[in-house]
Amino acid sequence: MAAEAEATREARAKVIAAEGEQRASRSLKEAAEVIAETPSALQLRYLQTLTSIAAEKNSTIVFPLPMEIMRSIIYSNQHNNNNNPYSNQHNGGSSTGTHEKNSRNMRTQQHHTDKDLGRGDDEPTEPFPPLPDEEILDVPLIS
Structure with missing residues (x-):
């Protein structure tokens, strides 16, 4: 029982x-x-x-960043490096002739309007442009 x-x-x-x-x-x-x-x-x-x-003592906090923010930073860095007239990344370290070539490239760049950037009245917008995987691998690490 x-x-x-x-x-x-x-x-x-x-x-x-x-x-x-x-x-x-x-x-x-x-x-x-x-x-x-x-x-x-x-x-x-x-x-x-x-x-x-x-509030706890002796704790380590890993602060993750949203991927959208990282994508924006990576895109911005790559865009700035490609348009930097003093960048010697693409010619093996030599800056001879780089300024003239990059200045010419900067002058011929297309200027985007809001409509070109996907900010039209009837177009859905993405917060950040998508990046191909191979571009992400070329980003230098920040130490």
């Missing part, structure tokens, strides 16, 4: 735990829907998490 009563208590405990998990998952789903509606809410939650981690 004691074993039967213990088995009944354990079964009830499992049911109660399962109901609690179900309520928790519903709450998490609702929170995810709210956060999905406003991207700034996700950023605030992220910062709250960092604040709670920072």
Whole structure:
């Protein structure tokens, strides 16, 4: 009889735990829907998490950057290096004649309008232009 009563208590405990998990998952789903509606809410939650981690002593925080920001920085660096008249990256370190060639390239560059950049009234825009994989590999590491 004691074993039967213990088995009944354990079964009830499992049911109660399962109901609690179900309520928790519903709450998490609702929170995810709210956060999905406003991207700034996700950023605030992220910062709250960092604040709670920072309160602990002797903890290391790895601060990941969103890939969109990195893509923008990489694109900007490559664009600036390609248009820099003093860059000697493409001619093996010699700057002889580089200034004239790059100045000519800079003068003949096409100037983009807002419409060219995808900012027209009827065109969807991407936050940053996509980069081919081979361009990402050529970016020098910052130490």
